[in-house]
Amino acid sequence: MSIRESDEENMTGYRTTFQAMFGEQIDGMPSVERVAIPLIQRDYAQGRLDTRTSTIRATFLDALHAALTGETSVGLDFIYGEVHNDGTFEPLDGQQRLTTLFLLHWYLAFRRGEVSAAQPWTNFSYATRPSARLFCERLVKHPPPSDLSTPPSAWITDQSWYLHLWQFDPTIRAMLVTIDAIASRFADESPDELWQRLSDAENPAIWFQLLPIDDMGAAEDLYIKMNSRGKPLTEFEAFKAFLGQLVDEAGGFEDFGHKIDGDWTDVLWPYRGENNIVDDEFMRYFDFLMEVCEWREGWSRVDDLVTPEKRAKALYGLGNPRHREHLSFMHGAFETWVAEPNLRDYFESLFKTTLDGDGVRVFGANATSDLFHACCDRYGDLRGSTRLFSLTDTLLLLAVLVHRQHQTPDVAARLRSLRNVNEASQFEMRVTNMPKFVNEVTTFIQTGDFDALATFNTNQVNEEKAKQDLRTLNPELIPSIARLEDHAVLRGTLACFDLSSSISHRASAFEAAFEPTRWPLVTGTLLACGAYQRGYQNSDRFQFGSPNTDSVWRLVLVDRGDRDVLAPAREALAAMLDLIADADTQDVEIALGEIARDFTKSRADQERFDWRYHLVRYPEMREGNTGIYYGADGELGYEMTMLRKKVQRSYYRDAYLYAIWSEAGRPSEVSDPWFYGYSTTARWMELARSRVGIRSVSGGLALRNGDSASDEGTLKALCEAAGAEPCEDGWLLRTPQRSHAGELVDTVDRVQVGAEILRDLITAGL
Incomplete structure (x- = not known):
């Protein structure tokens, strides 16, 4: 396709090159005679010397070098700007790329001995920066000799026309750094061959999609959306250009540049931060998508210093036999949201963060129903060694994408079961297992086959099968089961319940009894209904519930869903919940107190003042945060310590002495x-x-x-x-x-x- 033809009938803008854009007249488009960087643009930043920018600059030049010395081309995506009546093009997005292209053309031209102001591409300047504008003019008017053997910056700064004050201009300093970087990268190549590739109108090595607009209205408002004013060069700018090249090489979707700067930006725009740009949000979402694809390949990335460009090339480059599969997943993961009128509303229809309402409850300190927003906001961020967007969040968001890309049925039920096995598999939930998890979740969401979840907690997978059968036979139990699963203590695991019709009245009693303010009562009442504590082999340690800590109750009532281990707790819980459900009073606290008092009275009438009597009778003996007790000689009796923390290397109480x-x-x-x-x-x-x-x-x-x-x-x-x-x-x-x-x-x-x-x-x- 000629670069002077529109890419698609309905596509805005046209494909061109740095040379061809000058004087080019496309139907319905204003003619560009010169490029002038406007005041609202930042300084030229691609020549900064900080480590991050140096890496981005090197990556960008590597991409240009590969295009000029190979047979493939590189697309630099969309460049937007306003065209004035005199033909001056003021870019609102693309300043960094245009400046680097100008310097590349200048370098190759002077090496060929053909720099001349008569060449249209030399009509490039920083219109509102007198020093930078004059510097660009002097570069064209006074090029170095073609056989220059020193770094160009050394020659330039030694010339009489170079002004001493220019050393303090950040744009000029950055240009000099980039010129030297270009010289270092292209010094061993034939300038004539490079120029031929650079100026090939039919098959250009380096191109971009130009969108010249002659009536933009509020230009600065659009500029803010196009993420430039006053902001430092972002990792995303370089990555976007590199990724566009990979997409083009792969012969993938041809509208990548238009999508990423148009529809996909619109998707992310509501989630922009205070800086009014979405570069970071794009990079976090790309990080998520690439990591999912890496896990699909069976890779576990251990080197955090690997650049996004290298990761993208390994996944989307022609050298990967599955590159089209990964590109399709990436494209679909963005495109699926384009037609969604309100992403927040959509995710709130799937997930929730409280017990009430529809959807599947998500848990955790950073819980949010809008997993897409959370991914764009904090994917890859760490607090210590903890991922702020957890692995369980990652699998849930992946499940949503799989559902949308494959239009799977029963998504609500499958997401609920996935949430349940996620929460029950925290021991297995490690990065090293993610390659298996990703593939298993993909299969499960597509098929609904629980056997696909082979790496997850086996007890929970079996429970999900049993609950599915229970719901099928007793659809009236579905609301009760769902509310129990969504309880903050249980988090999807019902191994402490009999999976029968009894679950209906026990669910409401559980919800009432296990309000956090009632935990101090429940620690005693549950013990009154049975010796529910967990013992440990060859240990004096015993685990009870806690008056104030939900994770302790999860250990007592959930603990990886082992129904055999949880049998004592299940029996005691069933007895307590049945008594609450059958109580004459509707006041749950009164019911809990009566159950405990009936127990201690019965024990006293029998003159049987054992350890259970004392723990139920005296709330002081149940104050330990952790619910951990140590008995003498591996038995619970009259010598008992009550731990405030999880280890004995801390201060704790003697339960009996504290009660006395x-x-x-x-x-x-x-x-x-x-x-x-x-x-x-x-x-x-x-x-x-x-x-x-x-x-x-x-x-x-x-x-x-x-x-x-x-x-x-x-x-x-x-x-x-x-x-x-x-x-x-x-x-x-x-x-x-x-x-x-x-x-x-x-x-x-x-x-x-x-x-x-x-x-x-x-x-x-x-």
Whole structure:
């Protein structure tokens, strides 16, 4: 196709080259006689010396060199601008590319000994910058000798016509840097051969799509949208030109330049930042698309220093057998949004961030229903080692794209199941697994086949199959199942529920009971309904719920969806929820309290004051944030630590001593009972003055002497009066006990006994 022909019947602008644009007359288009960079443009920035710009400049020149020395061409996308009545073209987008092309033409022309002001392409200047305008004129009027052996900048700055003050002009300094970079890159090539490729009108090596507009209206408003004024050179400008070349080489969609500067910019425009440009948003979305394609190839990028251009070439270049597949995915990933009138509304129809409303709930600190916006805003950004746009977000957005490109059915149900397996697969959710995840998600969204999700948590995949069967047989349960799945604690996993019709009334009871403000009550009420705690093999550690931390409840009620492991919790939860659902009162807090009180009363009537009774009866014994307890000899009993943090290398409470101190009114005469170290170490709660100590042991309450021998008699008299007997540590006040199910349990409430003893010690002056 001739560069003087319109690319498409309905396409605005036309394809041309730097040389051909001057004096070119296209039907319906104004003629361009000269190029003048307007005031609203930035300084020429492609010659800056910072690392980022140097990389962009080198990449751009590499692309130009490849086009001039090879058989392929490079397209530099759209260049927009206003054409005045005198034929002066003022670019609003494309200044950097035009300036570099002018300098490239000048370099090759002077090497051929043919620089002349009579050549139309030399009519290039910075109209409102006198120094830059004069510099361009002097370059044309006083070219170096064709056999110049020194860097051109050294020769130029040594000439009499070069003004000393120009060294302070950023545009001129940048031009000199670029001239030297061009000389270094093209010094070994034949200038005649390069010029022939550069000036070939029918098959140009370097071209762009020119959009000259003679009546633009509010030019500065359009300029802001075309992302230039006062902004530094962006990575996107260089990447866009490079990508356009790859698309052109691949013979892909011919309207790439028009799309990226037109429809696709319009898609991203509502998401622009305070800088009124969408360059960063484009790059983040391209980063997402390229990383998905890399994962499809089975690649896991480990070198963050790899440039976007190198990544694009590896994916979209002719050397990749799947380049057309990747280009098609990229094109579709942009084009699918063009006809969507409101992207925010569309994503809000699919996702939500709260329990109420339609759609699939997304979770996390940065949760948002508009995954496209989130991707453009923070894809690739890290907080420490954490991705701000998570891998689960990535898979959900990919699923939406697959659905839109393949028009898959049942998208709401498939997205819901995918969300569920995503959340249940956080252990598996690693970058090294993403190649498998990406391909499995693609297949699943297209087919709905759960067996495709082979790398995800197997328990959850099996649960999704079971829930699908349950919904098919009992469609009336669909709303209840969905609300449970969307609960912040469960996040899609219902392994703590029987998948039966009982799920309907239990769902509403669960939602009411597991309001965060009620967690302190639930820690006791759930234990009243069953010994739901998690034990660990060969460990003294036990896991209960937390009064304030949802991740702890997820561990107790979800924990990778292993229904066998969760059986005790499932039984206790079912009992509690059934009691709530059947309660006479509609006040859930009253119902929770009644369940707990009924349990402790029953235990007291049986004179069975075991560890469960005490934990349910005394909320102080359930205050630990983590819900982690350590028992003696791998058992829960009367020696129990309650952790505030996840490890014993921190301060924690002895559950019984803390309850005794609290029941006694937390007297100031007693040192606040915090402990540190392993749970096997004896823990003594001490009176502040005498340092007389008290601790809970399996047989009762032990007391020891303090620092003063004068206090020993007082303690002895008090212990003898209470019926305590001497022991290795001092005195042991045995609690009456009897055997139950093979273990000894107290027949009295030892917290009440301990509180009374503590008051007596204080009254005695100890």
